[in-house]
Amino acid sequence: MSKLTLAAVAGASAVVGAATTAAFFGSRRQQEPVVQATTATSPTIAVPSKTAPLPPAPIAIGKIDPKVAAAAVAPVDPSGLFQYGFPGPVSDLRTASSLTSSYNRTTRNPNWVAEHITPASVLMREGDRRHSVFVEDLSIPEKFRAKLKDYFRSGYDRGHQVPAADCKWSQDAMNATFALSNMCPQVGEGFNRDYWAHFEDFCRRLTTFYPSVRIVTGPLYLPKKEADGKWRVSYEVIGSPPNVAVPTHFYKIIYAEDGKAGGNVSLGAFVLPNDRISNDKPLKDFEVPVEAVERASGLDFASLLPPTRRKQLCKEINCSIIVKEYAERQKAFAKPGSN
Numbered sequence: 001m002s003k004l005t006l007a008a009v010a011g012a013s014a015v016v017g018a019a020t021t022a023a024f025f026g027s028r029r030q031q032e033p034v035v036q037a038t039t040a041t042s043p044t045i046a047v048p049s050k051t052a053p054l055p056p057a058p059i060a061i062g063k064i065d066p067k068v069a070a071a072a073v074a075p076v077d078p079s080g081l082f083q084y085g086f087p088g089p090v091s092d093l094r095t096a097s098s099l100t101s102s103y104n105r106t107t108r109n110p111n112w113v114a115e116h117i118t119p120a121s122v123l124m125r126e127g128d129r130r131h132s133v134f135v136e137d138l139s140i141p142e143k144f145r146a147k148l149k150d151y152f153r154s155g156y157d158r159g160h161q162v163p164a165a166d167c168k169w170s171q172d173a174m175n176a177t178f179a180l181s182n183m184c185p186q187v188g189e190g191f192n193r194d195y196w197a198h199f200e201d202f203c204r205r206l207t208t209f210y211p212s213v214r215i216v217t218g219p220l221y222l223p224k225k226e227a228d229g230k231w232r233v234s235y236e237v238i239g240s241p242p243n244v245a246v247p248t249h250f251y252k253i254i255y256a257e258d259g260k261a262g263g264n265v266s267l268g269a270f271v272l273p274n275d276r277i278s279n280d281k282p283l284k285d286f287e288v289p290v291e292a293v294e295r296a297s298g299l300d301f302a303s304l305l306p307p308t309r310r311k312q313l314c315k316e317i318n319c320s321i322i323v324k325e326y327a328e329r330q331k332a333f334a335k336p337g338s339n
Contacts, residue, residue, distance in 0.1 A: 088105070089106075091104070091111065092139065092181070094137070094179075094181055096173075096179075097170065097172055097173045097176060098115065098166075098167040098170070098174070098176045099113055099114065099115050099162040099167075099176060099182060100113070100114045101113040101114070101161075101162075101181060103137070103140060105140070105141075105144035107219070107221075107244070107247075108144065108145070108146040108150075108243055108244040108245065109146070109183075109184045109185075109218075109219050109244065109245060109247065110161055110181060110182065110184070110219070111218055111299065112216050112218040112299060113161040113162050113182055113216070113217050113218060114162075114214065114215070114216045115162040115166055115167075115215050115217075116214050117166050117203070117204060117207055117213050117214075118207060118212055118213070119207045119208070119211065120169075121167075121169045122204050122207050124168060124169035125168050126168065126170050126171060127164075127167060127168040127169065127173060127174030127175075128168075128174075129164050131171060131175075132164065132175050132177075132178045133178060134148060134158055134178050134180065134183075135148075135178060135179055136148060136180050137179040137180055137181035139181075145180070146180040146181070146183065146244050147180070147239065147243060148180070149239070149240075150238055150239030150240075151185065151238065151244070154185060154238040154239070156185035156187065156238060156246060157185070157186045157187070157188040157192040157193070158180070158183045158185075159183060159184050159185065159186030159192045160177055160178075160182060160183065161182050161183070161184060161218060162177050162182055162215075162217065163197075163200045164177045164178070165200065165201075165204070166200070166203075166204060184219045184246075184250070185238055185244060185245075185246045185274075186274060187274055189276065190276030191272075191274065191275060191276055191277060194276075194277070194279060195277040195278075195279060195281070196250070196272065196277075198279065198323055198324065199252070199270070199272070199283065199321060201321070201322060201324060202283065202319070202320070202321050202322070203215055203254060205322075206317070209256070209316075209317055210258065210259070210266070211257070211258070211259035212256075213255070213256050213257070214254075215253070215254055215255070216252070216301060217250065217251070217252050218250070218251055218297065218299075219245075219247030219250055219251075219274075220247060220248060220249040220250065220251055220293075220296055220297060221233055221235050221245065221248055221249075222249050222296060224248075233248075235247065235248055246274065248273065248274055249271050249272060249273050249274055250271070250274060251269065251270065251272075251293045251296075251297065252268075252269070252270050253267070253268070253269050253290060253301050253302075254266075254267065254268040254269075254270075255267060255302075256268070256313055256316070256317075262309070263309070264309050264310070265305060265309055265310060265311065266311040266313040266316045266317075267290055267302060267305075267310055267311070267313055268287065268313030268314060268319065269287065269288050269289060269290040269292070269293050269301075270283070270286045270287055271292075271293060272286050279321070279323045283319050283320050283321050284314055284319050290302055
């Protein structure tokens, strides 16, 4: 992944966000509107009688007493739309024993999925992947749901955001990771079954140094500079009809906690392209500032963590992967069409 691409997204997002914020709060200072609920109705307009005297001519706007104008009833009610339903966006939150997630109804992928691993949870072996099956998340309305058929012969793996291997401490915990709301289309060979799996293993190995490790994982849809010099966001959509977006990149935010009340947290942020990656590629090449992921994703990851408690993960430990033959191990318990 080009760090220039992520930097461009972060910079542009910051400028647009500042302008939007200024406009939003500027308008609020001027009028402070009160949102009316679904019971609001449009004002009645009185029709003068033909025999009655004509009403006086409207006063020029510039001569209206500000106190009178403030007390006037607006002739429109935009919020009256809510009587037919709230358009959204709606973020479907899911809380399971092994994860907490936010689902994006537009892309049919999660916005983010959070997990927590500890030395004890990683050592437990109560769950068996062979007993888990991929399922649609029935808590998502059907018209916004990712479907099993969307992935069929798509050329992409159903890529766990919270990996099943992190949830072996319980069969129920492992089963929860197989809902499609925890999945994104991922390149299989060279990524999901290789470098990405090694990266997940790196996260688990952090529990040998830290008593508590929290991880947030999710997709990104980053722009690419094209031949005409312009930046555009382009991604594939799988399914028939097209339904699930294929992310261009994936991020992980790692919070390695020292276990003390009010203690230090070693932060690490990484962005990887959804593509084949050589196992020789250093993991540190994908390290980025947390703020860059926040601006690119529109999400907030550490605003409540004081700078005095923050440390840089890759300055505390060696951020590197260990290559393991995950593909061969997976073949031993893979089911037909499981990827």
